[in-house]
Amino acid sequence: MIRKNIITLAILGLVATTTVSATEMTEPAGSAVNMLSDLQDVSDVNYINAGYLVEDNAAPPSLSEIKTQVLDLGKRYFIDFSNIATEDAKNKAKDKLRKSIGVFLSGDMIIISPYKGELMFSLLDGIDDPNITLLEAQPKRASRSKRSAPLLSSSDNTIPNMAFYLNAYRRISDDECNLTFNTYQGPIKSRQMCNNGHISLIYKVNLQRSLRYGTQGSATPDAKIVRIGIDDSTQGTGIHLNDAVEKRLLAMRGIEWPLGGDEAELVTTAIARSYDFNFDASNNKASILRTVPASNLNANYNHKEVSTFNFGISGGVEVNKDGPKGKLDVNASWSESKWLTFDTRDYRVERSTHGAKHVEFKWARQQYPNAESIKKTTIHGYTAGLVLPADTSKVNSIGYESFTPKMEVIYKAAPTETGTTTLSVDSAVDITGFRYYTNVTGFFGVRTYYSKDSDNQVKHINNKVSFVVDWDHPVFTGGRPVNLQLASFNNKCIAGDYLNKLSAKTCNEDNFQQAFIYNKVGQFVSAQNTKLCLDGENLNQLGTCGANLSQRWTWKEGTNQLQNVFTQEYLGHNKTTGDLIMAAGPTSTISTDWYSAYVNVFKQSSVHRN
Known part of the structure; x- marks a missing residue:
């Protein structure tokens, strides 16, 4: 308790x-x-x-x-x-x-x-x-x-961006890691093939809107953007199977002299046959715009690649003299770069796709792919101790210890897209072990080691994480949220509630119910629900955004007054109650002055709290 x-x-x-x-x-x-x-x-x-x-x-x-x-x-x-x-x-x-x-x-x-x-x-x-x-x-x-x-430096805080991380973690149990092999004694399950096996990867996700900016051929896309990937700045501890490649005994029988025959069945500890990473979208609202890597990579490929994406943005006060009173209008481009270091070693990287929504990256073992490829010629008397007849130094640690991939997938959706899409990332490893057996020569008592690649056993272990993207989220408007503060009160702002009703409440820069996107046609779009707008014909509650001129507002130049395009009246408020009202101008009881400031919908609070 x-x-x-x-x-x-x-x-x-x-x-x-x-x-x-x-x-x-x-x-x-x-x-x-x-x-x-x-x-x-x-x-x-x-x-x-x-x-x-x-x-x-x-x-x-x-x-x-x-x-x-x-x-x-x-x-x-x-x-x-x-x-x-x-x-x-x-x-x-x-x-x-x-x-x-x-x-x-x-x-x-x-x-x-x-x-x-x-x-x-x-x-x-x-x-x-x-x-x-x-x-x-x-x-x-x-x-x-x-x-x-x-994920964004302080200089980029004016750019609407939502960033977070996805933790893809699961343990790989001993039972999952141990494979059943075919031996002269029949099927036998291996033991202790993994040591602290786990999948531990951290994916970085960015949600952002790009507005079209620039000339044809170099213009930034007009799209809602989701970037998912693992770059050099984040990775987790990786996919881990073992700390080293070691011998495991499957079966053993004594051979009495002068007899001979099959003696011992051996296997290495777990080695990754392949690592697989599948990115998928649940519907056609999202499609893949770009990936890194963009094509297949050879084994022993070592290269540091920069992934740069150019966004068209409404840069806010830095490039718009009107500050929070300025309409959403693309007026700048901004680049975001991520570094991805590839070191493929024993594995080639295969990129494949099943359509515009899906892409798979597979690190497939190419060098030293089986027991025969690393086998050492080992012959000795059958009274000597069993050894692993393999040059394990040929198996790079990428094949069993803390492997971390580098990749990025950029999804796009149409600027008018609504609803949701579930994006999923499936991280997997195909586990195998290199098989060997021994045979003792009759009378001479000589033990000879052989590879047994015909006993090819593989287990698929995966971890899938999915997240739902809301295409109606205000971050995808590309605009910085602002508030509307009543000039006649010390600390009152227009606020909605969960029934979409409007009233004046104590200003809170962190409350998305008080946040609006002032878009390019002059609508104040609610950050709580981007399908709703401030409508001069009904100030009691938010209205469904549409072509109504009563939803369009302009700041009268040189004043703090908001004029409605349809009625030509001004947005006002009662100086005593704070009730919203349309007015031809200020009176002794009605004020038509408003202040507007940027608010904090996508970031943590800038107000110090003890």
Whole structure:
């Protein structure tokens, strides 16, 4: 109970904006109780029982709120959907969280933790998943400001970009690693072919909008962009099978002199026949724009490659004199580069595809591919100890120890695309062992070693992670979110709610319900729901975005007044109540002055909190 109370107290303030009890939402339930009880220190855990998100009046944490908690305050989130009884209810809760933070990892138990200055999403696959240790409290640092640099430098913070990491981790059990081989005694299962086997890869993901900019032939694409990959800045510990190639005995029988015959059956510890990485999209909304590598690579290929992508952007105040009052208009290009170092050694890299949505990269063993290729001629008396008749130095460690691939896949979607797409990354290793056997020559008692490549056994071990991309997320508009602050009040801004109703609330730069994208036609598009706009014909709630001129607004030059294109009236507010109203001009009770500033939808809070 002590630990559960710690978890509850850690985030009582996170859901205070709802009528759902914060204590109920943050109280561990079901399997989570035992999973958390196995940890030493859960004081940094923000547990959310997602069952309460099914209720209409329950608000999930925003992306900015999660980033502030995780990146600035050192917390970790455990979001638990496992206690929701029906799939419909579960999907409702997941959709609500996805719309709030812009992305969702497919699964019922999700951990959000810090990694290199950004959020990392990990999936818990059952009560024994070792990823649960990511929730352990870490030693406090003297200053959170000294954390690792984020995926974008501070100079690039004006560019709408959502970045995070995917943690693809699973253990490879002894049973999974051990193969069954055909011996003179019949099928025999090997033992201890792996030592601390695991798949541990961290994929970097960027969501961004590119606007068309430049001349034909060199123009940047007009598309919604998702970049997924492993570059030199992130990798995880890799795919690990063993620390060395060693001998394992499968079967043995004594040979009495002067008899002879088959004596021992041997196999090496696990070696990777191949490593496979499959990227796939669930529907035709997304297609592959570019990959690195772009083609096949030979064995012993050693090269450091730079992957540069050029975006067309609306550069904000740096290139737009109007600052937050400026409409979304492409006016600059921006390049992002990633370094990928390839060192293929014994493996060739095969790139293949099954269509525009899919690509596979396979590191296929080419050099020293079997037992015969590394066999040493070994003959000695049968009373000597058994050895592994192989030159194991020919097997580079890339074949068994902490292998990390380098690759990138860039998906694009049309600028008008809506809905969602599930993108998946399947990381796999095909495990084998090099087979040998011995034969003793009758009367002479000479032991001779032979390869046995005909006994070709392989096991496929994989880890698949999937995440849902919401093409309606405001990051894909390409615009920097702004707020609309009432000039007659010290600290009031226009805010929506989960029923899309509008009112004046205390300004909060981290609240996406107060954020709008001022697009190129003059609409104020809600960052909470990019299908909704501020409409002068109904200021009580947001309206469905369309061609209505009543949804178009212009800042009157030299003033702080917003004029409606259709009515030619000004957006106003009651100086006493803050109620929104259309007005021909200011009066003793109505103000038509507004202030606008950039707000923090994609980043952690810039407001210092103790």
